[in-house]
Amino acid sequence: MPAPKRVVIADDRITADAAYRLACEGTAMLWRGDFQNARQLLQALARRADRKPGKAATTPVESFNFHRQAQSQRARTLAMLLMPFNADHTIPLRRAPDVTAACTEAYGVAGEPYVATLRELLGLIGAHEWRKTGVEIAALGDKIHPHYGVFAPVRGEYVALVADMALPATNLAFDIGTGTGVLAALLARRGVKRVVATDQDARALACATENVNRLGLAAQIEIIEADLFPPGRAPLIVCNPPWIPARPSSPIEYAVYDPDSKMLRGFLQGLAQHLEPGGEGWLILSDLAEHLGLRPRADLLAWIEACGLTVLGRKDVRPIHPRASDASDALHAARAAEVTSLWRLGAR
Template sequence: MTSTPMTITWDEAGETRSALWHSSNGAPAPRRIVVADDTLTAQDAYKLATGGTAMLWRGDYHNARQLLGAMARRVPDPAKAKRGAAPATVAQDFYRYRQGRTHRARILSMLLVPVDPGPVVALRRAPDVTVAWLNAFGPVAEPVLVSLQELLGAIGAQQWRTTGLHIDALDAKIHPHYGTFAPVRGEYLNLVAQADLHGADTAFDIGTGTGVLAAILARRGIKHVIATDSQARAIACATELFQTLALDGRATAIEQDMFPAGRAQLVVCNPPWLPGTPQTLLDYAVYDPKSTMLRAFLAGLPDHLNDGGEGWLIISDLAERLGLRTREELLGWIADAGLEVVGRADTVPTHGRAADADDPFHAARSAEITSLWKLRAT
């Protein structure tokens, strides 16, 4: 998701200056910008940000990072803020929590840094961001302004990409690209790695992301796997993974919204698990507005399965435990699509948040079950 490039202006040193606004999340450009430097206090910065005024940083880069941290400490913790609120359902609590997180992100996005062609961050003691920026956003042809928060996200993503993430189900590392969700939860990968393939030799992986599920299927012996995703950055990531693992003769990634043409013996989908509105690129791997992708997968599945073929829906029941969706709704969508459940494999979470008693939704997360639903056309 990228925003249409637009020019923003501000007053500095007695003249009007301009640059392109950059936001990979499609965030609107700030309406008011003031120039700030190392003399700005955290309290004043927080007041400006909460009032809707962005600060274009002209001081030391490391001081800007410290200021951002100090601003973050002043933002009310949404987990604590809800404790004094009126009694609510778990779903209402979760909605309030997300509102708080969105508010926090908006406040922190008000600290801006200049990036010149190169790309180079035009600040004292700024790091070399060339590789991180190019991999995340592409070339810079003219000066741009970007939130420091987003720049730090690109730098962190490059570290992930360089270091890689070991996937036990592949016995190999993957290298997630910026904006492509890293599969840090191995339990759902193991479900796909262990489920009976019933001799399938063709498979579709819908919404492939990094391509990890398609790679697992190809590694297990499926001869032809087509992986689809609507995001070009995901296709580039998946293609790179297939080439690195020498699976490009078996697995192919194509830019496509949902299903490719034709049918397969096995069709796999791991849609976003929670109904909700995405706010960032990574949110698209977590939040599915009105369960749109989940419902589209179920509705389209019968037309893309070979006779006797199976669809595998990999999804957590966290949405049900948070009161965002019911099991009856899910089963109703399966039946309405002309599908029947022929099997299910369950697993419990092993990630750190499930054991974090300080998480405001610990009860739901600790009881969460992730399932691989096996579906066939009736």
């Protein structure tokens, strides 16, 4: 996000209405008051932003586009409340918490004073807590500890699909776009003797490495930096690409948004040449894009055909995340119909 063009000093005396007007105008407020009062002000700004009526949509695509526009505008508005930081990541405000560990994990060494949005800071704190406590993965029988900027495996249905599918072989598997390393760890725990997990994001590589070591699986899993496939062939190649073909608005959204289905198509295009004879490629993909009108099922099937692949089978599961049953969600109709599938693909 670019730096604001105009910044004013604000403290406990500013009203929520005045702050909201400034934020909507694009004027940022550098906070000099009590930290906890700043948190309350941010909540007040969020309530005002959420009261803004949304545009009426006539198609699922319009609903999605209007939803994304509203999200983007809300994010810009709430980003107008700035916090000052010292060079050691401490916050020079009354009642400010100790956030040095959270900021160090996300930013590294600062070396000089800086400012960041309060909204982002709260995200850093949340990410730090998740990293400390971990996310319980039932299929793994253990926890995965996501790092800041790496998508947390909170949607357990896709992990369960991989846990329940019969393995075509146990000598080798590739995990493409490993993220936290959860699927690589699951395959290793299921008895795959060697798993090569790839990613091209530095945070994901560090996160996966830490999780693999924490789980005691370093002897079975190799984490390497690669754009999709590692060298060679494998009898099992697993990929859980982003499922919505749209432009992400922040780095972490690359785990959800895949412009022009680039990663999905790249996986399909390279799969046949990296599969051993008789091997299987497991594509784990939500059909939410289909219900939003962003990518027809016919396109996916045509890409599979064009890449010299055949569908060996498919297993479906309905999502269990809260949004699937939240009727107030702008995309409720699509989310309620969503199905996540594990496509078993083979080379023709």
